[in-house]
Amino acid sequence: MEQKDDIKEVGSLLLDIGAALMSSGASSGRIRITINRIAEAFGYNADLLITHRALMISVSDEDQNEFFSSLKRTSPHGVNFTLVSGISKMSWKIVDQKWTVSQIRKDLERMKALPHYPRMVVLLLVSLAGASFCRLFGGGLTEMLVTFVATFAGLFIRQEALKKEFNPYLCVFFGSLVASLISGLSVKYQIGQTPEHAFATSVLFLIPGVPLINSFTDLMDGNIMNGIVRGINGLMIAFAIALGLLASIMIYHI
Amino acid sequence: MEILALLEKGIWFGLAALGFGILFNVPRRTLWVIWVLGAIGGLTKVFLLEGGIGVVLASFAGASFIGVLSIQAAHGKHAPPLVFSIPAVIPMVPGAFAYRMMLGFMNLTGDITSENYNELLHQTVNNGLKTLFILMSLAVGVSIPMLATRKESAKVIKLKK
Structure with missing residues (x-):
C-alpha cells in the first residue's frame, strides 16, 4: 500500500492555502470547496470552520484513526485575484497529477511572491x-x-x-x-x-x-x-x- | 447618433472595470476579457434603461449577463469566474444614488422646515432603497449561473456539456 503523506503536514498546508484564499478575497464557499478538493486528493477528510479573521481545520483519515486539528489567524492583506486564480488552478493540478506536499508548498510560495502590478x-x-x-x-x-x-x-x-x-x-x-x-x-x-x-x-x-x-x-x-x-x-x-x-x-x- | 452615444458609454464601463481589475490584481491574461465583460454588462443595463425598464431590473439583467459570460471566460482563460465577474459589475455600483442618499441624510440632520422635510425624506429613502436593491441585484445576478446549474465549480459545468 502506498505510504500516505503525513497528516500533520497535509493539515497545516491546507490551513495555509485556506488562509491565503481568505486574505485575498475568496468567498467562504470557494475556500471550503478548494480545501476539500485538495484534502480528498490526499485521501483525507477535512472539515473547516471559516470565520473572517481565523480558520480552523480538522483533518482525519478515512478509518478515523488519525486526527489533526489546528487554528490559524488570517490577516487581511487586500484583494489579490491572481492568487485566488492560481490556487484554483493548482487545486485541479493536485487532483490530476498527484502532487506531493512539498511540491504544493513550493508552488504556493511562488504564487505568493508573484509581483503585483507596478x-x-x-x-x-x-x-x-x-x-x-x-x-x-x-x-x-x-x-x-x-x-x-x-x-x-x-x-x-x-x-x-x-x-x-x-x-x-x-x-x-x-x-x-x-x-x-x-x-x-x-x-x-x-x-x-x-x-x-x-x-x-x-x-x-x-x-x-x-x-x-x-x-x-x-x-x-x-x-x-x-x-x-x-x-x-x-x-x-x-x-x-x-x-x-x-x-x-x-x-x-x- | 443616439446609439453612438450609448456605445461610447461601453468604452467607459470597460475602462472602469479594467481599473478595478488592476486594483484587485487580476492575472494579466484576463484584463482584456474584463474590459469586454464590463462593457457588455454596462451596455445591457444602459440599453434596458433606454427601453424604459427600471434601474434595479436593468442592473440585475446586466449583472446576470456578466455572470453567464464569466463562466465562459473562466473556461477560456483558466481562472475562477469571480476574477472576471467582480471587476466587471463594479461600474454598475450605484455610486450616485449612494451619494445622494448620504447627502439627504446629512440634510435631514440639519435645521429643516417641516415643508421641506417630507420632500427630502422621500428622496433620501428612495435613493437609499435604490442603492440597496441595486447592490443586491448585482450580487445575485453574478451568482445566477452557479445557482441555476447547481454546481459547485465552473469546471464541472464544462464537463457536463
Whole structure:
C-alpha cells in the first residue's frame, strides 16, 4: 500500500492555502470547496470552520484513526485575484497529477511572491477608472480631469497610509478626504458644467465591491455568519468614505 | 447618433472595470476579457434603461449577463469566474444614488422646515432603497449561473456539456 503523506503536514498546508484564499478575497464557499478538493486528493477528510479573521481545520483519515486539528489567524492583506486564480488552478493540478506536499508548498510560495502590478500602473489605471465613472454619470472633459487628479491623489494617500499601518478604515477615510478635498475645489469655484459629478465620483475607487459581493454570495450559500461579518465590514468602509465626503463638505461649505 | 452615444458609454464601463481589475490584481491574461465583460454588462443595463425598464431590473439583467459570460471566460482563460465577474459589475455600483442618499441624510440632520422635510425624506429613502436593491441585484445576478446549474465549480459545468 502506498505510504500516505503525513497528516500533520497535509493539515497545516491546507490551513495555509485556506488562509491565503481568505486574505485575498475568496468567498467562504470557494475556500471550503478548494480545501476539500485538495484534502480528498490526499485521501483525507477535512472539515473547516471559516470565520473572517481565523480558520480552523480538522483533518482525519478515512478509518478515523488519525486526527489533526489546528487554528490559524488570517490577516487581511487586500484583494489579490491572481492568487485566488492560481490556487484554483493548482487545486485541479493536485487532483490530476498527484502532487506531493512539498511540491504544493513550493508552488504556493511562488504564487505568493508573484509581483503585483507596478504602483504607477495601478495609480494611473484606477484614476482612469474614476474618470470613466465620471463620464458615465454625465460629466464632461473638465470633470473627468478633476476626477482623474482627485482619484490619483486619494489612492496615493490611501496606499501610503496602508504602508504606515494605520487602521484600514482610517486609510479609507484619508483617501476619501483627500480625493473629495481636491474635487471639492471644483465645486467651490464652479469649474466645469457639473462639478457635482466630479465630487460624487472621485471617491468611487474606494467602494467596497469585493466585501459586499462576497457578503451576498456567502449569505446565499448559507454561510450566514460570514455573510453578515463581510457585510458589516463593507458598510464600515462605506461609512468611512461618507465621513471623508462629509468632512470636505463641512470644510468647503458646499 | 443616439446609439453612438450609448456605445461610447461601453468604452467607459470597460475602462472602469479594467481599473478595478488592476486594483484587485487580476492575472494579466484576463484584463482584456474584463474590459469586454464590463462593457457588455454596462451596455445591457444602459440599453434596458433606454427601453424604459427600471434601474434595479436593468442592473440585475446586466449583472446576470456578466455572470453567464464569466463562466465562459473562466473556461477560456483558466481562472475562477469571480476574477472576471467582480471587476466587471463594479461600474454598475450605484455610486450616485449612494451619494445622494448620504447627502439627504446629512440634510435631514440639519435645521429643516417641516415643508421641506417630507420632500427630502422621500428622496433620501428612495435613493437609499435604490442603492440597496441595486447592490443586491448585482450580487445575485453574478451568482445566477452557479445557482441555476447547481454546481459547485465552473469546471464541472464544462464537463457536463
